[in-house]
Every structure is written in structure tokens, then in C-alpha cells.
Amino acid sequence: MNTNATHQEATGGATPGWWTEAVIYQIYPRSFADADGDGVGDLPGITARLDHLADLGVDAIWLSPFYPSPQADAGYDVADYRGVEPLFGTLSDADRLIAEAKARGLRVIVDLVPNHTSSAHVWFTEALAAAPGSAARQRYVFRDGRGPDGAEPPNDWQSVFGGPAWSRVTEPDGRPGQWYLHLFDSAQPDLNWDNPEVRAEFVDVLRFWLDRGVDGFRVDVAHGLIKQADLADWQEPQEILSGQEVDKPRPPMWDQDGVHDIYRQWRQVLDSYGSSAEDGRILVAEAWVEPAERLARYVRPDEMHQAFNFEYLLAAWTAPAQYAVITRSLEATDAVGAPTTWVLSNHDVVRHASRLGLPIGTPRPNGIGIGDPQPDAAVGLRRARAATLLMLALPGSAYLYQGEELGLPEHTTLPDEVRQDPTFRRTGGAHRGRDGCRVPIPWEADAPSYGFGPTDASWLPQPPSWAEYALDRQRGVPGSTYELYRGALRLRREHGLGRGTLRWQESPDTVLSFTNGGLTVLTNFGPDPVPLPAGAQVVQASAPLDDAGRVPTDATVWYR
Known part of the structure; x- marks a missing residue:
């Protein structure tokens, strides 16, 4: 393996902002902490647990959506971008959370979902009541169907969640009518970002939350807002991760060049609230885009500040694969003067403590359930600890997903009858979906719902094995995964x-x-096992060295 490459930090000539090296912790609100005992996490619950995050040593938190929503896709179907879903609390609760986080030195990033709204959004309600060609329908992607009676969808696109990406509406006069596009669930109609009214609305939404003190936005499906103008058929399987070969065309629904004009406008809005190293507000792209050079376009100096490195998340657990993706990622982002943003787990993928317990080379599963090949829990946790220590030593920013600091695995035996991810329903169970990584996390081994809330209620059932992962079983225990994270974050700083x-x-x-x-x-x-140089002083290790002082398999060490 050629290991002569060198990465020099590149900042585009500007003073590095706080985000270029930040460790940001993702909170999935319904599964973090439940203050009122209804079995669903909430904003007051998050506020009550902020000391944990300050003690852990992260720099910022990112909150998945907490806006008013029918919860058809766990809040990623937004009905009102300027409010709080009563299930999670009130606007006052959000204001208090932001203030309490800042008092502890934690910045706050909120989720923004611009590709689609909820079908319960007032705009979509107006569109259904309006006529074809009306201004209300121009906010979304409505089209006439194909065939003599319009009974066939406008094109062959498939939903990421399974099934057709189009649903037909019943017109106000009762007749079958036009079709609307939904790249995700039918309760998530895609917005038409060629419409100036849509663009103006989201600039106003940005200002609403910036005025309330947030430090930035994680942008959901950032690569999907603009569709190819002719909505051409696409014969390939529908995947949110485009990953196209260089010599093949890009999918007509993903990574179209027009998205960059939107983010240039948004960047100007955020910079008007502060753009210095200390007060800068940031945009973070959830853009499932390959290759790395294409992803780097989202973080050019006048666009976003970060983009999740999903190619890194997907890389095989081998030295050559890790070397290749790290080198390629750093070179691509250096070329545009941006930091690389590393991530191993989030609310959409199997937790890496389980994913890495599958045989090397196994394709990333869309959920794991009863009857599926099960990961090796011990191997998975061992590799996860090694992968995390490797990631936290890399230049750039890093994201952690709630519970990974506990070594939390996927709930891989979640009963199918309790699953709520629309992926499971829309694929007829062919894909288990994302519920397994969204189960409420354990805080106290012997408390109801493991301390998630004051009662036994939990919106998804927690497995009995999770008692051993609870925070109170790990805090202050040398060698625990929690203390490994805490120590690594301190040394990283x-x-x-x-x-x-x-x-x-x-x-x-x-x-x-x-x-x-x-x-x-x-x-x-x-x-x-691999020997260390004579005189090496180990300052952090994901696993104990062997009796001869060598690094065992699936382990990472930091040494002087």
C-alpha cells in the first residue's frame, strides 16, 4: 500500500471556523430522553440531559426534526416549519433548550427538510383543492399521467422507500386527476424548487430559526431538491446514494447542478448573521453523492460548510479501503478549502457496532431483523471502538450518533409488528428499515425504560441486553466505551x-x-498482533495490548 501521501490543512485562505474541527452529536428527539413519561422523547428531556453531552466533550448538537408533523416518517414529513410538534413540546421549550445548550458551551444545529413537505402542510392541502395548472399546484411537482386516460404515472421513478414515486389525486370534482411526485413516502410530496415562491419561503424559514439563536442547519436530502427538467425515465434501481460511475449519467432526481444556486443564496443569508470563526452559522449537507470530487462541490467557499462523508461510512473494514477513502476525501475537500466531515452512524443506517460485526464485504443492510443473519456482537463492538478511535484522530469535523458513546448496537431482533419505518411497509417487509437504530437509548440499568423516561413506556421496545450498555454502568469504569469516547474527545482537543x-x-x-x-x-x-516501536507511550487504545505489548486485531492505538 502506498502510504507516502500527506494531508496539509487547507482553509481557503480564511481563518478556520469552529465547524472545521467540531465534534457534533446527533440527537434523535423521540429516542433520547422522555420527560413526561408518554414513551416518546421530547425537548424538555433533551434539556435535562445536556450535562451528559457537556461532560462527554462534544462541541455542538444536531437535532433531528421536532416540527409539527403527522409523523408518517418520524418527523421528516413537516407540516409547519416554524413550530414544535406537541409530542415534543412547545416553542418555549425549544427556546429554553437552545439557551441551556449555549450556557454549557454547546452550539445547536437543527434539521431542515426542504425536498418535501408533509401532505398535511397547508400548501399541499391548497394544492389538492386547486385546479391543475394553478399557482398552488406549482409549489409541488404535479404532472398529468401517461396513457389515453392518464392512468399511468408520468415516469418510471421509484420511491426510496419502495414502490412508485408518484401518487394520483382525486380532483375536487371527484374524477381521477393528476399525479404528484414523492421520492419518499406518499405523505411526503416533493416541492418544486424551480418556483420562486418555494425559494422565498425557505429563506424566511432560515431567518425564523436563526433569529431564535440556532447555529446552523443540517439539510435533509440536500442533493435532491432540483430534478432534471424533462423528468426523464430512469431504468436503474432507485437509491438515495447515487454512487454513479464517472462514465455514466447521473440519476435525473439526484445531484443536479441547479441545487448549488439554492445553497449560494442560503449561504448569503447565514453569513448575514455572522461568518467569523466564532459566530459563524453553518449549513451541513446530507448529500448521498459520489465520487468525493462531486460531493466537494457542495462545500465550495460560497456554499455549504460541511457535507457528510457517506463514502467513508460505507467503506469496508480493511486497511486498503480505509486508506483509499480517507485519502480521496481529504484531497477532494482540500481542493475547495473545506474540512472533511467524518461519520460512522446516524438515524438512517445500521449502527456501526452491529454493521461492523457482519462479515467483511457484506453489503450494507437496510435494517436487520428476526430471521436475518445476525452480527457478531463482540466483533462488532471491538471494530466499532477501533473505527471510532481512528475517525476521531482524523483532521476535520466528526459526527456522533446518540448512544454510540455507549457502544450501543442495533436492535436486530425488533419484532416486525412494532416497526414504524415506512420503508418496511412500502417494501412489504423486504427491507426491515431504520427502526433498529432508533430505539430509545439506555441511561440507567435498573430504572424503568432504562432511565429513558419516568415510566416503562417506550415508543419502540428496548431489548433486555441493553441494561449492560446503560450510562450508569459505564461512567467512571476504566475501559468502558463511554470512557473511551470521553478520553478520546479530550485528547482530540x-x-x-x-x-x-x-x-x-x-x-x-x-x-x-x-x-x-x-x-x-x-x-x-x-x-x-502488531508490535509498536521501542519506547512508544500509548495514550489511548480501543482494546488492551497483549502481554507482549502488541496491538491486537481490530484495535486502534494513539501513541507518542
Whole structure:
């Protein structure tokens, strides 16, 4: 393996902003902490647990949607972008959460869902009541059907969640009418971003939350807002991750060049609220885009500040695969003067403590359930700890998903009858969906709902095995996953790893090694233990060294 490459920090000539090295913690509100005991997490519950995040050592929190919503897709079907779903609390609760977070030195990023609204949004209600061609329908993607009586969808696009991406409406006079596009659930109609009214509305939404003190926005489906003008048929399987080969056309619904004009406008809005290293407000792209050079377009100097590195999340657990994706990612973002943003888990993928417990080379499953091949829990946790320590040593920003600091695995035996992800329903159970990574997290081993709330209620059932992962079983326990995260985050700050320089070290094909911030980082992917140089002083390790002081398989160490 060629390991002569060097990464020098690139900032485009500007002073690095706080986001270039931040560690940001994702909170899935319905599953973090439940203050009122109804079995669903809420904003007061999050506020009550902020000390945990400050103690852990993260820099900011990102909140998944808490807006008014029928919850057809767990809040990603937004009915009102300027309010709070009563299930989660009130606007006053949101204001208090923002204030209390800032008092602890935590910045707050909120989710923005611009690709689609809920079918319960007032705009869509107006569109259904209006005639074809009306201004109300121009806010969405309505089209006449194909065939002599319009009974066939306008094109062959499929929903990410399974089934057709089009649904037919009944017109006000009772006759079958036009079709509307929904790249996700039928309760999530896609907006028409070629409409100036849509663009103006979201600028106003940005200002509403910026005025309330948020520090930025994570933009859902950032690569999907603009569709190819002719809505051409697409014969390939529908995947949110485009991942197209260089010599193949891009899907007509993903990563169209027109999205960048939208983000340039938004960047101007955010910069008007502060653009310095300390007070900058940020835009974060959820853009499932490959290759890395294409993703880097979203973080050019006048667009977004970060883009999730999903290619890294998907990379195989081998030294060559990890080296390739890290090198490619750093080179692509350096070319546009932006930080690389690393991530291993979130609310849409199988948790990495379970995903890495599957045989190497297994395609990423869309959920794991009863009867599916089960991960090796011990191997998965061992690799997850090693992967996290590797990730936190890389230059750039990093995202953590709630519960991963506890080593929390996927709930891989969740009964099908309790699943709520529309993916499960729309694929007829062929895909288990994302519920397994969304189960409420455990805080106290012997408390009702493991301390998630004051009662036993939990909107998804928690497995009995989760008692051992509870925070109170790990806090202060040397070698626990929680203490591993806490120690790594402290060392990351002390050594400035997020703003550092990566220099690869020569190593065998089963080992990855580099220096950064005065530390050497070594991950052993191979079956045999690897010796450290004479005199090496280990400052952090994902697993104990063997009796001979060697790094065991599936382990990462930081040493001087």
C-alpha cells in the first residue's frame, strides 16, 4: 500500500471556523430522553440531559426534526416549519433548550427538510383543492399521467422507500386527476424548487430559526431538491446514494447542478448573521453523492460548510479501503478549502457496532431483523471502538450518533409488528428499515425504560441486553466505551487533531498508520498482533495490548 501521501490543512485562505474541527452529536428527539413519561422523547428531556453531552466533550448538537408533523416518517414529513410538534413540546421549550445548550458551551444545529413537505402542510392541502395548472399546484411537482386516460404515472421513478414515486389525486370534482411526485413516502410530496415562491419561503424559514439563536442547519436530502427538467425515465434501481460511475449519467432526481444556486443564496443569508470563526452559522449537507470530487462541490467557499462523508461510512473494514477513502476525501475537500466531515452512524443506517460485526464485504443492510443473519456482537463492538478511535484522530469535523458513546448496537431482533419505518411497509417487509437504530437509548440499568423516561413506556421496545450498555454502568469504569469516547474527545482537543496535519506512515497492507498533532495512530486490521516501536507511550487504545505489548486485531492505538 502506498502510504507516502500527506494531508496539509487547507482553509481557503480564511481563518478556520469552529465547524472545521467540531465534534457534533446527533440527537434523535423521540429516542433520547422522555420527560413526561408518554414513551416518546421530547425537548424538555433533551434539556435535562445536556450535562451528559457537556461532560462527554462534544462541541455542538444536531437535532433531528421536532416540527409539527403527522409523523408518517418520524418527523421528516413537516407540516409547519416554524413550530414544535406537541409530542415534543412547545416553542418555549425549544427556546429554553437552545439557551441551556449555549450556557454549557454547546452550539445547536437543527434539521431542515426542504425536498418535501408533509401532505398535511397547508400548501399541499391548497394544492389538492386547486385546479391543475394553478399557482398552488406549482409549489409541488404535479404532472398529468401517461396513457389515453392518464392512468399511468408520468415516469418510471421509484420511491426510496419502495414502490412508485408518484401518487394520483382525486380532483375536487371527484374524477381521477393528476399525479404528484414523492421520492419518499406518499405523505411526503416533493416541492418544486424551480418556483420562486418555494425559494422565498425557505429563506424566511432560515431567518425564523436563526433569529431564535440556532447555529446552523443540517439539510435533509440536500442533493435532491432540483430534478432534471424533462423528468426523464430512469431504468436503474432507485437509491438515495447515487454512487454513479464517472462514465455514466447521473440519476435525473439526484445531484443536479441547479441545487448549488439554492445553497449560494442560503449561504448569503447565514453569513448575514455572522461568518467569523466564532459566530459563524453553518449549513451541513446530507448529500448521498459520489465520487468525493462531486460531493466537494457542495462545500465550495460560497456554499455549504460541511457535507457528510457517506463514502467513508460505507467503506469496508480493511486497511486498503480505509486508506483509499480517507485519502480521496481529504484531497477532494482540500481542493475547495473545506474540512472533511467524518461519520460512522446516524438515524438512517445500521449502527456501526452491529454493521461492523457482519462479515467483511457484506453489503450494507437496510435494517436487520428476526430471521436475518445476525452480527457478531463482540466483533462488532471491538471494530466499532477501533473505527471510532481512528475517525476521531482524523483532521476535520466528526459526527456522533446518540448512544454510540455507549457502544450501543442495533436492535436486530425488533419484532416486525412494532416497526414504524415506512420503508418496511412500502417494501412489504423486504427491507426491515431504520427502526433498529432508533430505539430509545439506555441511561440507567435498573430504572424503568432504562432511565429513558419516568415510566416503562417506550415508543419502540428496548431489548433486555441493553441494561449492560446503560450510562450508569459505564461512567467512571476504566475501559468502558463511554470512557473511551470521553478520553478520546479530550485528547482530540488537547492535541488539535481536528485542525491538524495527517502524514501517512509506511505500514503493511493489514495496518493503517499516520501521524497527527504529535501523536501516531495505528489501526490493526489483520489477524496477527502488531508490535509498536521501542519506547512508544500509548495514550489511548480501543482494546488492551497483549502481554507482549502488541496491538491486537481490530484495535486502534494513539501513541507518542
